[in-house]
Amino acid sequence: MAAIVEGIGLTKRFGIGDAAVTAIDSVDIRIEERELVMIVGDSGCGKTTLISLLGCILTPDAGELRIDGDMIDPINHDLSSVRRDKIGFVFQMFHLLPYLTALENVMVAMDIAKTKEAEAEKRAIELLTRVGLSERLHHRPAQLSGGEKQRVSFTRALANRPKIIFADEPTANLDSRQSDNLMDLIEELRQEHQTTIAIVTHHEGLRENADRIIHLKDGRIISA
Amino acid sequence: MKALFLKDMRYRQARVVLTTLGITMLISLILLLGGIMNGMRIQAQQYVNSTGADIWISAEGSGGAFIGFSLLEEELMAFLGSSPGLVENSASPLIFAQARPTVNGKPTKAMVVGYTLGNLGGPKQVVEGRMFTPRKYMDYRPEDHVPYEVIVDEKMGLEIGEKITISKDEVRVVGKAKSLMFVLDTPLLFMDIRAAQRVLLENTPYINMMVAKTDSKYTPDEVAANLDAFGAIEARTLEHTLSDIMEYWVDQPMKAVQFLRVMLWLVAGLLVGMITYVTMLEKTQEIGVLKAIGASNSYVMTLLLKQVALISVIGVGIGFCLSYIFAAAAPIFVKINLVESVIVACISLIVCCGSGYLAARKGIKVDPMIAFRGEIDSTPIRNVDMPTTNVALIGN
Numbered sequence: 001m002a003a004i005v006e007g008i009g010l011t012k013r014f015g016i017g018d019a020a021v022t023a024i025d026s027v028d029i030r031i032e033e034r035e036l037v038m039i040v041g042d043s044g045c046g047k048t049t050l051i052s053l054l055g056c057i058l059t060p061d062a063g064e065l066r067i068d069g070d071m072i073d074p075i076n077h078d079l080s081s082v083r084r085d086k087i088g089f090v091f092q093m094f095h096l097l098p099y100l101t102a103l104e105n106v107m108v109a110m111d112i113a114k115t116k117e118a119e120a121e122k123r124a125i126e127l128l129t130r131v132g133l134s135e136r137l138h139h140r141p142a143q144l145s146g147g148e149k150q151r152v153s154f155t156r157a158l159a160n161r162p163k164i165i166f167a168d169e170p171t172a173n174l175d176s177r178q179s180d181n182l183m184d185l186i187e188e189l190r191q192e193h194q195t196t197i198a199i200v201t202h203h204e205g206l207r208e209n210a211d212r213i214i215h216l217k218d219g220r221i222i223s224a
Numbered sequence: 225m226k227a228l229f230l231k232d233m234r235y236r237q238a239r240v241v242l243t244t245l246g247i248t249m250l251i252s253l254i255l256l257l258g259g260i261m262n263g264m265r266i267q268a269q270q271y272v273n274s275t276g277a278d279i280w281i282s283a284e285g286s287g288g289a290f291i292g293f294s295l296l297e298e299e300l301m302a303f304l305g306s307s308p309g310l311v312e313n314s315a316s317p318l319i320f321a322q323a324r325p326t327v328n329g330k331p332t333k334a335m336v337v338g339y340t341l342g343n344l345g346g347p348k349q350v351v352e353g354r355m356f357t358p359r360k361y362m363d364y365r366p367e368d369h370v371p372y373e374v375i376v377d378e379k380m381g382l383e384i385g386e387k388i389t390i391s392k393d394e395v396r397v398v399g400k401a402k403s404l405m406f407v408l409d410t411p412l413l414f415m416d417i418r419a420a421q422r423v424l425l426e427n428t429p430y431i432n433m434m435v436a437k438t439d440s441k442y443t444p445d446e447v448a449a450n451l452d453a454f455g456a457i458e459a460r461t462l463e464h465t466l467s468d469i470m471e472y473w474v475d476q477p478m479k480a481v482q483f484l485r486v487m488l489w490l491v492a493g494l495l496v497g498m499i500t501y502v503t504m505l506e507k508t509q510e511i512g513v514l515k516a517i518g519a520s521n522s523y524v525m526t527l528l529l530k531q532v533a534l535i536s537v538i539g540v541g542i543g544f545c546l547s548y549i550f551a552a553a554a555p556i557f558v559k560i561n562l563v564e565s566v567i568v569a570c571i572s573l574i575v576c577c578g579s580g581y582l583a584a585r586k587g588i589k590v591d592p593m594i595a596f597r598g599e600i601d602s603t604p605i606r607n608v609d610m611p612t613t614n615v616a617l618i619g620n
Contacts, residue, residue, distance in 0.1 A: 048596050052593055052596065055516075057516055057592045057593055057595075057596075058593060078520070080515065080518055080519065080520045080521070081518070081520070083515075083516065083517065083518040083592075084517070084518025084519075084520075085518070087518075088517075089516050089517055089595070091513070091516075091595055091596060092596070095509070095510075095513040095595055097232075097510055097513075098235065099231050099232050099234065099235030099236075100228075100231060104225065104228075104231070107225055108225060108228065108514075108517075109517050109518070111225045111228065112514070112517060112518050112519045112520075112523055113518065117225060120225075156517065157517075160518070168596055
């Protein structure tokens with residue numbers, strides 16, 4: 001299968017001089033099409049930094065990154081367009097815009113991608129209905145439960161038909177029932193949308209859903 | 225979504241309303257102050273223009289007819305009568321002095337104009353009542369009977385036959401003249417020059433100035449230069465006199481107001497900049513999330529600038545309209561010039577949008593990495609620049 005994301009020798013340091021910390025150290029990583037990958041490791045081992053590098057939010061200090069076959073050059077590449085067109089993000093804290101309804105929160109991702117409003121609304125309704133939120137379309141985040149917020153967040157990530165979705169601890173703020181429901185939904189959506197998904201998690205129970213588990217320790221991959 | 229910025233504004237409506245209100249008040253104040261100055265200019269000119277005089281003569285060293293202390297002897301009239309360049313018998317003595325008449329027991333402000341009936345310097349007719357009784361003799365005689373009669377401004381609210389006190393003397397209202405206020409709504413009281421000498425100059429034969437018309441064969445400048453050469457007097461053309469009045473009665477005293485207007489502009493700009501900046505700080509995490517999900521810098525900037533522009537346009541627009549309402553309700557004469565106020569409104573808009581833009585620029589520097597931290601509604605201010613990450617490389 002073709003690689004959706006491929007990083008070779010990825011390195012990321014924070015700080016300078018003696019205070020410099022190497023968060024990711026010469027990591028080689030390959031995530032293939034339609035894979036569901038779990039990235040696990042202790043707190044502070046570099047999981048979030050790794051998906052930030054792979055998701056073009058951070059740029060590596062060394063190494064090469066290819067997404068969907070394209071070499072990412074942080075100097076000459078419009079990284080926002082890469083994030084917009086090829087990547088979806090799901091955040092631990094959901095990060096829905098508080099002044100928008102569930103429907104509008106999904107539509108905003110398509111607005112950024114310059115999708116026509118009518119088309120965006122149609123797709124957002126379809127997606128939200130698919131994740132079981134047809135009755136909650138016009139509710140604001142404050143009116144939604146944690147599980148519902150995360151479903152909206154996942155729908156927003158799916159909205160622009162990304163090549164890969166990176167999810168950072170998506171179940172950390174959910175109870176076990178909500179976590180199980182979300183993982184079932186993610187699996188179903190992966191099959192339906194043929195999407196590649198990489199999830200950073202501490203949650204042991206989620207690992208059984210993964211095609212592959214990447215273990216990270218001190219900024220290095222110790223098993224994949 | 226076309227209305228994304230509107231939804232955001234509605235969510236923060238209290239702040240939006242207060243900011244708009246702040247701009248509204250500042251702009252209306254800026255325009256109102258301009259209108260007050262404009263009103264002062266109009267009032268400062270209208271009496272001088274109404275006299276029909278071309279030449280204004282004051283004592284040497286006075287700096288001009290309406291500027292410094294000027295006392296002339298009436299005998300100079302004889303000299304003016306024979307001066308070339310002046311229309312025969314057009315020269316007229318004039319007293320123009322600030323007074324504090326008591327009306328119905330209450331002291332008020334007024335300008336007393338003493339002139340000789342039928343000559344330059346006063347109204348040709350009254351709108352109600354009659355003209356005052358002129359003195360009997362053309363020359364100064366201290367023992368003459370002086371009729372204590374006055375023609376008042378129609379807007380003073382005085383009735384014919386009513387009595388007012390100027391200095392120690394009681395004078396009777398015999399007529400009302402068409403309103404012709406001096407600077408800051410100071411009404412004019414017209415009386416015979418001898419009556420004015422009695423009540424204001426302790427019955428001495430002095431006058432403040434003389435006015436005259438120039439012969440059409442000469443230019444006012446030539447005539448003024450010729451009279452100046454005499455030495456004991458200063459002669460000014462109408463144009464020069466108006467310029468002196470503007471400088472002395474309006475521009476100099478209003479320098480502080482001009483300064484205040486500039487300060488108000490700065491405050492308006494600061495207000496918009498500050499609110500945009502604070503809003504941007506509050507929205508740091510939202511901006512980070514938008515950038516993380518692919519929003520470009522221009523998308524974020526447009527989102528912020530649309531809000532700044534809308535608040536500024538509404539604030540300036542309402543301020544513009546409100547200034548006219550304030551002007552109509554003001555206790556003094558305020559004349560807002562439409563062209564000037566449009567220019568002021570445009571400059572205000574530029575100042576507000578400019579400062580909003582400067583604050584919004586900070587917004588586009590937000591690191592999308594911030595999306596991996598905290599909750600949207602509890603964004604710490606220190607996260608704006610995210611010094612721990614390589615901001616320069618993720619600028620796009």
